[in-house]
Amino acid sequence: MRVLHTADFHAGRLLRGFDRTPEIHEALTEISELAKSERADAVLVSGDLFDTGNPSADAEAAVFDFFLRLRDAGIPAVAIAGNHDSAARLDSVAGLLGWIGIQMVAQPSANPVEMVRQVQTRGGELLTVGALPYLSERRLVKAADLLGGDTGAWRQKYREGMGFFLRRLGEGFKAGGVNMVMAHTTIDGAVPSGTEKNYQFDLTNHYTLSGLQLPAGAQYVALGHIHKPQQVSEAPFAAYPGSVIQLDFGEGGEKKQVNLIEVEAGRPARLTAIPLASGRELKTVRVDMDNVEARLEREKGFTGLLKVVVRAPSGTALPGLKDRVLRVTENCLAVELDAQQEDLALPDLKREGLSLIELYERYWKERRGELPQDLRAAFKEADDLAREGVEA
Structure with missing residues (x-):
């Protein structure tokens, strides 16, 4: 069989x-x-x-x-x-x-x-x-x-x-x-x-x-x-x-x-x-802030989907970073910052100490984008009711 x-x-x-x-x-x-x-x-x-x-x-x-x-x-x-x-x-x-x-x-x-x-x-x-x-x-x-x-x-x-x-x-x-x-x-x-x-x-x-x-x-x-x-x-x-x-x-x-x-x-x-041969390949590419374009030029032949993580030194200005990436590669879905100091890390890259609703917002953003306000309110209401039940 x-x-x-x-x-x-x-x-x-x-x-x-x-x-x-x-x-x-x-x-x-x-x-x-x-x-x-x-x-x-x-x-x-x-x-x-x-x-x-x-x-x-x-x-x-x-x-x-x-x-x-x-x-x-x-x-x-x-x-x-x-x-x-x-x-x-x-x-x-x-x-x-x-x-x-x-x-x-x-x-x-x-x-x-x-x-x-x-x-x-x-x-x-x-x-x-x-x-x-x-x-x-x-x-x-x-x-x-x-x-x-x-x-x-x-x-x-x-x-x-x-x-x-x-x-x-x-x-x-x-x-x-x-x-x-x-x-x-x-x-x-x-x-x-x-x-x-x-x-x-x-x-x-x-x-x-x-x-x-x-x-x-x-x-x-x-x-x-x-x-x-x-x-x-x-x-x-x-x-x-x-x-x-x-x-x-x-x-x-x-x-x-x-x-x-x-x-x-x-x-x-x-x-x-x-x-299996189906499905686009996914790749995470790490680049330095001063080498974004040169490094991404090497990915021009890649037909899958990219996430670009930019390593930024302390004090670097970030405006226009995503636009810089997209000018080189159109198949990039995400641009993230990998800051060397804790105070430079983006809030959505942190996880310790986040509330349940904050974790849910980040979970939703990873898959669908920004969390709609009606869903956020519904989730918060359900969380509040659950907490009341535990406290009772």
């Missing part, structure tokens, strides 16, 4: 206001062609189909076009929701996706066995997938309520709660077939790319699982959430394929891929990394 594993599309991603969706669409088209050329019996998508819970029409078109291409090729798929996805939104279209052979597991079930999906391949083999969508601490506590658990204890025992679901998923495995688990989570020892280091783990609850908690009967664990491709466990065999393009400058230089898994009942899985 040949299973193609991918994850972290992030359709709808904006980088400094620049829409990456066309590149993501191109990558998804490339993956659908690989699914055909590699004679995949099934495709697994381990979450973060979209970059936001309310994706644009173009983002939805890119993802649904991918699923339709799989349908046209007669290749079934199983997908789960990630932390960037709206679980409720994906759950609302799960029935429609089922009509074209895409089994979507967007939300946890009070009975985890209901999250086990089965795929009958064209060769007559049975693939069983225990599909665990992203569970934040809040969702896990809600699931614990459904199960009659002690929610106060579950808040302190994220691993035990996740372990419960994983054990129950393992109970749905079928003898004589291929058994896999799919999850959108972080496994101990996983190495994040610059993306996760800079923002993802700062602004969300960061909980991890031990590889020892993964069901021993799983022949492969198809993971999503970490954007850097890597294997994180030998027994059971678990791996992240990573994001499908370099999503931001923290991922600059990373080679993107999908994982082709070859496996048969009762035998260990084998992984082959298949590189």
Whole structure:
């Protein structure tokens, strides 16, 4: 059996206001062609189909076009929701996706066995997938309520709660077939790319699982959430394929891929990394203030997207710096200052001591530009209500 594993599309991603969706669409088209050329019996998508819970029409078109291409090729798929996805939104279209052979597991079930999906391949083999969508601490506590658990204890025992679901998923495995688990989570020892280091783990609850908690009967664990491709466990065999393009400058230089898994009942899985060619390369270039034009002239042949970090000595005047950069290179999305003294550092380059709303403003600026006032007010109101709840 040949299973193609991918994850972290992030359709709808904006980088400094620049829409990456066309590149993501191109990558998804490339993956659908690989699914055909590699004679995949099934495709697994381990979450973060979209970059936001309310994706644009173009983002939805890119993802649904991918699923339709799989349908046209007669290749079934199983997908789960990630932390960037709206679980409720994906759950609302799960029935429609089922009509074209895409089994979507967007939300946890009070009975985890209901999250086990089965795929009958064209060769007559049975693939069983225990599909665990992203569970934040809040969702896990809600699931614990459904199960009659002690929610106060579950808040302190994220691993035990996740372990419960994983054990129950393992109970749905079928003898004589291929058994896999799919999850959108972080496994101990996983190495994040610059993306996760800079923002993802700062602004969300960061909980991890031990590889020892993964069901021993799983022949492969198809993971999503970490954007850097890597294997994180030998027994059971678990791996992240990573994001499908370099999503931001923290991922600059990373080679993107999908994982082709070859496996048969009762035998260990084998992984082959298949590189992806889609998506513009991202690069960070560091230049000295007195050498901006000369250094950037060397990047004239670069067709990707640039972030330029200018090293400025003490007392340097900065007006017109961005214009200087853009006169040399039109494919620059960001210009930042790397001041040598703390009192010269730009406020948006600092992070220690920032409030939650200030962190949110910086997070939004990195992806979309200036934070709209209505969103700032809504975030502040939610933060105030949360603080009141904690104080109460």
